[in-house]
Structure formats: C-alpha cells, structure tokens
Amino acid sequence: MDTAPRHRLPIAGEAPPERADAARNRRRILDAAARIVAEKGTDALTMNAVAHASGIGVGTVYRRFGDVAQLLSALLDVREREFQGQFLAGPPPLGPGAPAAERLRAFLHALVDRTTEQHEILLAAEVADPCAHYTSPPQRARQTHVAMLIAELRPGVDAGALAEFVLAPVSPSMLHHLIADRGMGVAAIKSTIDESLRLYGFG
Amino acid sequence: MDTAPRHRLPIAGEAPPERADAARNRRRILDAAARIVAEKGTDALTMNAVAHASGIGVGTVYRRFGDVAQLLSALLDVREREFQGQFLAGPPPLGPGAPAAERLRAFLHALVDRTTEQHEILLAAEVADPCAHYTSPPQRARQTHVAMLIAELRPGVDAGALAEFVLAPVSPSMLHHLIADRGMGVAAIKSTIDESLRLYGFG
DNA sequence: CAGTTAAACGGATCGCTATCCGCTTGGCAA
DNA sequence: TTGCCAAGCGGATAGCGATCCGTTTAACTG
Numbered sequence: 001m002d003t004a005p006r007h008r009l010p011i012a013g014e015a016p017p018e019r020a021d022a023a024r025n026r027r028r029i030l031d032a033a034a035r036i037v038a039e040k041g042t043d044a045l046t047m048n049a050v051a052h053a054s055g056i057g058v059g060t061v062y063r064r065f066g067d068v069a070q071l072l073s074a075l076l077d078v079r080e081r082e083f084q085g086q087f088l089a090g091p092p093p094l095g096p097g098a099p100a101a102e103r104l105r106a107f108l109h110a111l112v113d114r115t116t117e118q119h120e121i122l123l124a125a126e127v128a129d130p131c132a133h134y135t136s137p138p139q140r141a142r143q144t145h146v147a148m149l150i151a152e153l154r155p156g157v158d159a160g161a162l163a164e165f166v167l168a169p170v171s172p173s174m175l176h177h178l179i180a181d182r183g184m185g186v187a188a189i190k191s192t193i194d195e196s197l198r199l200y201g202f203g
Numbered sequence: 204m205d206t207a208p209r210h211r212l213p214i215a216g217e218a219p220p221e222r223a224d225a226a227r228n229r230r231r232i233l234d235a236a237a238r239i240v241a242e243k244g245t246d247a248l249t250m251n252a253v254a255h256a257s258g259i260g261v262g263t264v265y266r267r268f269g270d271v272a273q274l275l276s277a278l279l280d281v282r283e284r285e286f287q288g289q290f291l292a293g294p295p296p297l298g299p300g301a302p303a304a305e306r307l308r309a310f311l312h313a314l315v316d317r318t319t320e321q322h323e324i325l326l327a328a329e330v331a332d333p334c335a336h337y338t339s340p341p342q343r344a345r346q347t348h349v350a351m352l353i354a355e356l357r358p359g360v361d362a363g364a365l366a367e368f369v370l371a372p373v374s375p376s377m378l379h380h381l382i383a384d385r386g387m388g389v390a391a392i393k394s395t396i397d398e399s400l401r402l403y404g405f406g
Numbered sequence: 407c408a409g410t411t412a413a414a415c416g417g418a419t420c421g422c423t424a425t426c427c428g429c430t431t432g433g434c435a436a
Numbered sequence: 437t438t439g440c441c442a443a444g445c446g447g448a449t450a451g452c453g454a455t456c457c458g459t460t461t462a463a464c465t466g
Contacts, residue, residue, distance in 0.1 A: 021444070025444085059426085067423080135380075158398065192368065222463075259415085260415060261454090420454090423453100426447105
C-alpha cells in the first residue's frame with residue numbers, strides 16, 4: 001500500500017525541479033547580493049540587507065542560501081565553473097596534453113590569478129566559514145586534480161594528502177596574508193611557488 | 204610647556220602596570236572562560252556567557268579581550284609559551300644543537316602534537332578570526348623559527364615566504380580537515396610531513 | 407589624609423544571525 | 437475548472453557580538 005501521492009515518478013538521486021516562484025526569488029536574491037557587494041563591499045553583505053534589498057523575506061533568503069558563506073559561494077559559481085573547465089578540458093598547459101609537471105605549475109599559477117581576481121569575495125567566503133572551504137565542491141575539484149597530477153609524477157606516494165599540502169599555501173586567506181601582511185606581489189608569490197616546486201622535485 | 208601630568212616617568216615603549224582591579228578582573232574572566240570551555244565546550248564560550256559567569260560587565264570583558272578569538276588565545280597562552288621555550292631553548296632535536304634538517308622535522312612533528320593536544324580551542328580561535336591566525340605572536344614565532352632553519356638549509360632562497368608555505372598545511376583548520384574529513388590519524392599526518400620534506404629535499 | 411586624574415567599570419543599546427511556524431501559492435490530477 | 441497539498445514564503449523572535457557613555461575607583465601627590 002504505497003499511498004505516496006507521487007504522480008510523476010521521482011528520479012533517483014535527482015532533486016525535484018525548482019518551483020517557478022522559487023527560481024524567480026533566487027535570481028532576485030543573487031542580483032541584490034551582487035549589487036550590494038559591488039556597491040558597498042562584502043562587509044555590507046548581510047542576510048538582512050539582501051532580504052531588504054531584494055524585497056524578499058529573511059526566512060526565504062535563509063531557505064535558499066543557508067548562510068552568508070553559501071551566498072558568497074553562489075556569487076562565485078559562474079566564474080568557478082569557467083576555471084574548472086579550463087583545467088579539466090581547456091588547452092594546455094593548463095588542460096590535458098602537457099606533461100604533468102607543467103600542468104601542475106600552470107595550475108598553481110592560474111589558481112593564484114583566479115584567486116586574486118575575485119579576492120574580496122573569496123576571502124569573505126572563507127572567513128565566514130573556514131571549515132567549509134576545505135569541503136566545498138570547487139576545493140574538492142582542485143584537490144582531486146592536483147592529486148591526479150602528483151600521482152602521475154610520483155607513483156606510490158599518498159597523492160591525496162600531498163595535494164592538500166600543496167594547495168594549503170594558495171588558500172584565499174594565505175594569499176591575503178602574503179599580499180597584505182608580507183607585502184608580496186603576485187609575481188613574488190608565483191616565484192615562491194616555483195621555488196617550492198623545484199624543491200619538491202616537481203619542477 | 205609640558206603640562207602632561209605624568210608623575211612617574213613613562214618607560215619608553217613599556218605599557219604602564221595594570222591597575223589592581225583590572226588584574227583581578229582579568230583573572231576572574233580567564234577562570235570563568237576556562238571553566239565554560241571545560242564544561243560546555245568552545246561553542247558555549249560567548250562574551251555574554253563569560254561576563255555573566257564571572258559576574259563582570261560585558262563592556263569590561265570586551266575592554267580586556269577585544270573579541271572571542273583573543274579570549275581563546277589568552278586561554279592558550281601558558282601552553283604556548285612552554286612550546287616556544289622547547290623549540291627555542293630546549294634540548295635537541297627540537298632545540299638548538301641538532302642539524303637544521305632534524306630540527307625542522309622535529310619541530311613540525313611537535314607542532315602537530317601541540318596542535319592536536321589543544322585542538323578544540325586552537326580551531327575555535329582560528330575560526331573566530333582566521334586572519335588573526337597569521338599575525339598572532341605564536342604564529343610569527345613559528346614562522347621566524349622555520350625561516351631560520353630553511354635559511355640554514357638552503358642559503359639564497361626566500362626563506363621567509365617558504366616558511367609560510369611549509370607551515371600552511373599544519374594550521375589547526377587544516378589538521379582538523381585531515382583528521383575529520385579525510386580520516387587521517389596523527390601518524391599518517393606526520394608521515395605525510397616526512398614525505399613532503401623528503402620531496403622538498405629537506406629530509 | 408584629602409584632592410585629583412586617568413583608568414576601569416558595566417549596563418543599555420543596536421544590528422546581525424538564525425530559527426520557528428502559521429499563511430500562501432504553484433503545479434498537478436481528475 | 438476545481439480541489440488538493442507539498443513547497444515556498446516571510447515576519448516575529450531570541451541570542452550574540454560589539455559599542456557607547458555616564459559612573460565609579462585605584463593610585464599617586466602634596
């Protein structure tokens with residue numbers, strides 16, 4: 001006796017499609033959020049401010065985006081997908097086709113560029129929820145990618161763990177520290193990356 | 204015409220001694236904070252809770268300790284000084300006397316132990332203010348120490364920047380990630396550190 | 407001991423986060 | 437077209453972080 005009132009068969013593991021009003025509100029929320037960040041910076045991006053600016057209830061903003069960190073991540077989503085496309089399927093040396101050592105170096109340099117490009121939002125997202133940074137889909141994709149390259153370069157080592165180590169110095173907060181507190185520029189950072197890769201024997 | 208009503212000559216660069224009531228209240232605040240953490244965990248450590256538990260006004264708690272992150276750091280202070288004493292002036296291989304490569308390895312292993320030992324408080328402090336982690340006195344001491352060892356091992360490289368890179372994977376939040384999300388143990392982490400040091404050519 | 411002053415005190419207050427729960431509505435079946 | 441109901445909605449609410457400012461007090465001087 002399955003009395004579940006399902007009329008369309010549920011698709012295994014797939015989320016049901018978003019209702020029209022929900023989709024419309026999500027757009028309005030994202031637009032308002034982007035406007036606030038552009039006009040007043042990430043500090044002004046509060047859930048209340050977004051709700052007010054978009055004319056949508058606070059509860060709804062929370063329903064869609066959980067907290068500020070997730071809202072910030074959503075703002076990064078488009079650019080993030082582009083970046084993933086580049087290192088997964090783009091032209092070498094970032095994409096497939098180049099030797100692993102070259103790809104690793106190109107990837108880390110590109111990651112520095114990609115991070116500085118949207119520095120403020122990325123930093124705000126990491127600060128708003130530091131633990132989420134490690135488990136976020138983008139970070140997982142990067143970690144998997146670096147692990148694959150390391151496994152190719154050094155069969156036998158624990159590539160997964162080493163990938164975490166290699167990525168740690170390129171987190172938004174660390175880059176911010178290097179730039180703001182140590183006065184380093186992007187060039188100096190990339191040069192230090194090269195130095196560490198040489199020492200790692202990945203150069 | 205210096206009309207400054209200074210009676211005791213101000214000591215250059217020195218902070219004036221703490222007033223008796225201020226010192227007493229600081230102790231009471233720290234005791235209450237330690238009690239709260241021990242009994243209910245770091246999540247329960249709010250400024251309001253500390254003020255209430257110590258019978259001291261909220262404003263005073265903020266005057267002494269700025270925010271939750273600094274209050275947590277103050278709780279770590281004693282143990283932190285012990286650790287510094289060990290790697291700055293203790294017995295080898297952690298302290299002076301051993302070759303630089305051995306000291307570096309011993310230091311990173313000891314840092315993992317020291318971090319896991321007070322894992323909860325260290326993580327809470329980093330999460331409460333991620334940017335402060337990099338510039339905190341303990342972290343600066345570690346960075347300086349590692350930079351010194353690297354400079355000895357590899358004259359010519361930018362030891363300061365490389366030290367930041369070497370320390371990044373051993374932050375409380377990263378260790379938490381490795382342990383909680385990747386299921387690694389302390390032994391596996393130390394072994395990965397050794398692996399990276401070997402690759403770095405520091406082994 | 408009395409006077410003076412800078413420092414410390416502490417509660418009132420504001421904005422933000424996050425949750426809860428009664429009301430509304432989109433989308434589907436008959 | 438009508439009825440249904442899960443999903444969505446959004447305002448009220450509570451707790452926390454952080455600041456402000458009038459009041460109190462320690463410590464030093466003469």
